[in-house]
Amino acid sequence: MTDGAERDYFTDRSVLLDPYDYFEEVRVRGPMVELTDRDMLFVTGFDECVEVLLNNADFSSSIAAPGPAAPLPFEVDSDDISAKVAAHAESIRTQDLMVDYDGEAHAAARSLLNPLLVPSRLKANEAFMQTFADEMVREMVGKGTCEILGEVATPYVTLVIADLLGVPDEDRQQFRDVIDAGPPPGNMDAPQETLQSSALAFMVGYFARYLAERRANPQGDVMTDLALAKFPDGSTPDIIEPAKAAMFLFAAGQDTSAKLLGNSMRFLAENPELQDQLRADRSLIPAFIEEMLRLEGSTKMTARLAVRKTKIGDRDVPAGKRVFVGLAAANRDPRRWDNPAEFRLNRPKIKEHLAFGRGAHTCAGSPLARVEVRVLLDRFFEHTANIAISEEHHGPPGARRLDYEASYIVRGLERLHVKLTPR
Numbered sequence: 001m002t003d004g005a006e007r008d009y010f011t012d013r014s015v016l017l018d019p020y021d022y023f024e025e026v027r028v029r030g031p032m033v034e035l036t037d038r039d040m041l042f043v044t045g046f047d048e049c050v051e052v053l054l055n056n057a058d059f060s061s062s063i064a065a066p067g068p069a070a071p072l073p074f075e076v077d078s079d080d081i082s083a084k085v086a087a088h089a090e091s092i093r094t095q096d097l098m099v100d101y102d103g104e105a106h107a108a109a110r111s112l113l114n115p116l117l118v119p120s121r122l123k124a125n126e127a128f129m130q131t132f133a134d135e136m137v138r139e140m141v142g143k144g145t146c147e148i149l150g151e152v153a154t155p156y157v158t159l160v161i162a163d164l165l166g167v168p169d170e171d172r173q174q175f176r177d178v179i180d181a182g183p184p185p186g187n188m189d190a191p192q193e194t195l196q197s198s199a200l201a202f203m204v205g206y207f208a209r210y211l212a213e214r215r216a217n218p219q220g221d222v223m224t225d226l227a228l229a230k231f232p233d234g235s236t237p238d239i240i241e242p243a244k245a246a247m248f249l250f251a252a253g254q255d256t257s258a259k260l261l262g263n264s265m266r267f268l269a270e271n272p273e274l275q276d277q278l279r280a281d282r283s284l285i286p287a288f289i290e291e292m293l294r295l296e297g298s299t300k301m302t303a304r305l306a307v308r309k310t311k312i313g314d315r316d317v318p319a320g321k322r323v324f325v326g327l328a329a330a331n332r333d334p335r336r337w338d339n340p341a342e343f344r345l346n347r348p349k350i351k352e353h354l355a356f357g358r359g360a361h362t363c364a365g366s367p368l369a370r371v372e373v374r375v376l377l378d379r380f381f382e383h384t385a386n387i388a389i390s391e392e393h394h395g396p397p398g399a400r401r402l403d404y405e406a407s408y409i410v411r412g413l414e415r416l417h418v419k420l421t422p423r
């Protein structure tokens, strides 16, 4: 047994600071490791993670958000628990999120997002990002310093999703306030039912009212499209369904995008030569983002539950086994990536990384997340000659003090203070 297996991923603060070190300690025991204390299979291998994510017949997503450490509300007493999982789905999922749905219910819920993610809508949303990001970055560069997560990334991603959904200007501040009060998904300190749930409940209520108005009086806006969207079988969903879909965009796309921005800014601030290279040639930004997603993506893991006796590769997996799908570990699997801990622009087939998952639940917001980060970085390069970490707040190079969110899902800094030198 290694140190890695003796530390607990879900509670040990040293793992939060450096999950990659922990993943390597587990990986030396193989791409799939049984964590007996937790009764879970911990998967760090790239091929093995992909296999699990693509196998929706044998693996349920019901524990994706609650995580693989959450207890099951029934005894596992056979080689096929699919009926039991379906019957207890609501109590297994701690909240009603599409990422935890399976099969047809999942496909139906996801289809409601279609009107939002059409190219014309994303294009209009990008125009909003350009204007908003430019104003915000100019203001920060004018001040000479800023805290990236709280002052830039979080308000930016909140308002981008609000714009995508067509939330009126006068209501946007209310969204910022509610979201600011909640912890990120997978929080290890606050029970999930607390702040995060009340923020989500507020949003479902808000959207349900708003969508009902649009259903009664269509107005040719994006909310009307969402309100009138039908399920794939042609039936009309209860108004709560598009409301939950709208809410879930904030739940899924808020901290993930904000933290990717934070992780990217830290990396750039620590690597001034790379910064200069991207500043001089902005067409390299998308390649930079993909490598950041691989190396320091903001979602460390997801989870699946084996609903029947199955296999991953040659390994037998019993029904009821909870599987830790180590997305960030797979993204550094040396069998898949050459020198995985090294940053390289333009790695071959980089887009195969698992930062956005794979298969039926692949991140629905990945096109948006990529554009969000590209636009903001582009504005920072436009208006700065240099971005540096504030030593006053985080200490000197080699002895940085950086705090990471206490979340088993999200990888990201709590705060990042930077100094901005104008161009």
Ligand code: HEM
Pocket (backbone or CB within 6 Å): 061, 064, 098, 099, 100, 110, 161, 248, 249, 250, 252, 253, 254, 256, 257, 260, 297, 298, 299, 302, 303, 327, 354, 355, 356, 357, 358, 360, 361, 362, 363, 364, 365, 366, 368, 369
């Ligand atoms: C860098 C930013 C992001 C990362 C790293 C990320 C990552 C992920 C991952 C790994 C999943 C799959 C979870 C699973 O298979 O269990 C997922 C699902 C999802 N993401 Fe993202 N995400 C990001 C941004 C966004 C944004 C901006 C949105 C929307 C505005 C969004 C919306 C969704 C939705 C709706 C799902 C659920 C899809 C489903 O269950 O079918 N994400 N995301």
